[in-house]
Amino acid sequence: MSQWTGEQRAFAIEAYFKANDSCAVARRRFCSHYNIRRLRDAPNEDLIRLWVRRFRTTSSAVNNPRPRPSRSSRTDDNIELVANSLRDNPRQSVRKRAAALGLPKTIVHEILKKDLKFHPFKIQIVQALKPNDYNLRKSVCETMLQRFHTVNTIFWSDEAHFHLNGCVYKQNCRYWSPKGQNLRLKHQQPLHSPKVTVWCALSSGRIIGPYFFENDRGQAITVNGVSYRLMLKDYFLPTIREHPAYSSHTWFQQDGATPHTARETMALLRDFFPKKLISRFGDILWPPRSPDLTPMDFFLWGYLKSKVYETNPATISALKENIVREVNGIPASLLHRVARNTEVRFQECVRRHGQHLDEIIFKK
Template identity: 40%
Template sequence: MDKYSVQQHVQIIKLFYQNNCSVRATFRALRPFYGRHNRPTERTIRSVVNKFEASGSVNKEPTPVRRRNARSAENISAVRESVQENSRQSISRRSQQLGLSQTTTLRILRRDMGLHPYKIQLTQELKVNDHRQRRVFAEWALEQLETDSNFHKKVIFSDEAHFCMNGYVNKQNCRIWDNTNPHEIQERSMHPEKVTVWCGFWAGGVIGPYFFQNDVGQAITVNGERYRAMITNSFWPALADMDINNMWFQQDGATCHTAHATLDVLHEQFQRRVISRGGDVNWPPRSCDLTPLDFFLWGFLKSQVYANKPQTTAALQANIIQVIGQIQPDLCARVMENWTSRMRATHRSRGGHLPDVLFHI
């Protein structure tokens, strides 16, 4: 009935009463106007007449719009109380307890309460004395920055990392669409092949990489002798074109780094400018959030080098070399600017974790 206009409804009513209120006669009378196949059916004629006799009008009634009352003040209040009691509850569990749909619960949380979902961040556990050592280091770094605003550009950070051949599979983001469950399984070796790589990082770029491996290309453990050989044979030549008279060198507290023989080698180039356990300035343990290799470089590399699914350690090494070669100095400079923000945040938190700062590189 809705496809006919108000004028056509009026015509139907006139013909109906002109033909002695006969639906059949009205149906036949409409043929000259619509033809045999396009005229209103007897059912439509009857509906138009019934509506006219009931309401006295042939105007079309507007389609009622269903009012959405789910985001009512009462439901918003219930969701707000639920969040105050437990802010870590999932959307599905919260909506089930409140008797609301998940969509409504999500809209209330976002639109009406202005909340955002945040993920838990995993970080290194801090021991009892770590807070003091982190605070002392942050205070020292900030003092250096007050004396020299470019101090953050004069520190070379260093570290090693392992890159496994099997890469990383995120089961949460991996979905297989099919009619039946294919029971897809990805096997992982208990002792996968890996690449052990060392890099230096400063505001001017990335130094390296250097791979710890034997004569057949297999990754080997980093001990003091091999670490010192890498410094002498690879790191020193890389510094040949750099003015390191005022540069500092940082390393973590691994045993191969802090051996007396290793520190003696480092002091040959960085006299009284070694940041390390047992060095000229103590590096606080369990502080991966304070070194740019951990909070930036390793994660950035691992997000890139597995893109083409390398099948050999040689291919993985080639990817690492290629990606590092594409890192521009301006990006490294921004990372080191970020490091200065972390020093201030560490000082504010008295050596604790850094939950109050969003770091944008």
């Protein structure tokens, strides 16, 4: 039985006293009185002793109800105290704030939510910009808006790593077990997680890719100038020639990574995209530290990773299959929305004089 009534507790206490403080005798009498066949189904000796101690202290064997936090703690003084604390340090956690103010955590949380109408928001992690970056970002965005009535003729490109084990956030890793039964569970993770390196090129109507940088054995390799040019020659350039929308007006964008901007690589790209190369050392100088301006960073990689890991792929082959499936499954309507959002980002960057785009939100 999981819950004993007050009458049963009283009988066990009385049997304990009549047996000269013997828990064993009290248990046998309890079983006989309540027709319990197995002794293990009766209250154990520790529980009977607990009832006896409680009876001696409170003259009752029943559990005392736990006191609920008093609503009186949400006084005007405490509300003002929490409000002042927020002004001093809006990033402090509820637990630390409660400890610093000497108030119960539940009361601080209620004041924040119910009285002050506050809501916790996640901090956005962005790359730190250098002093020269602001003017360069603004200038590039102005150039893009002047030259392109739409960004439909641009292929944006980049590569990203997809690790087999995804990303484990330890703060959310919990398991439930009966009290006292710590299973010591561990999440085993290799020091160097298997991964694939994926390259894609995205326009407003199509995605070219995914292309996996790997050797003959299917193992991921480092992207360097040689492997990048091999991808361009054997995969991207032949594919884009067959693209219906490809014309002399098509532009190509890449970031300033060393493999992208090596002399031989730039010569190859300039030959294929004459005067239509957006890159470091290109016809339009793409600004560094600006992932918020390219759809590869602000959209594609995050979107893909949110989809690819839904089924928890257990092998590299399954991971690659998921990537191919999700890339091919992106609808053209979504790519059109990404293109429109890119233009909005350029406009906002100009308006903010090259600063981070705090108020730009992209919704799928």
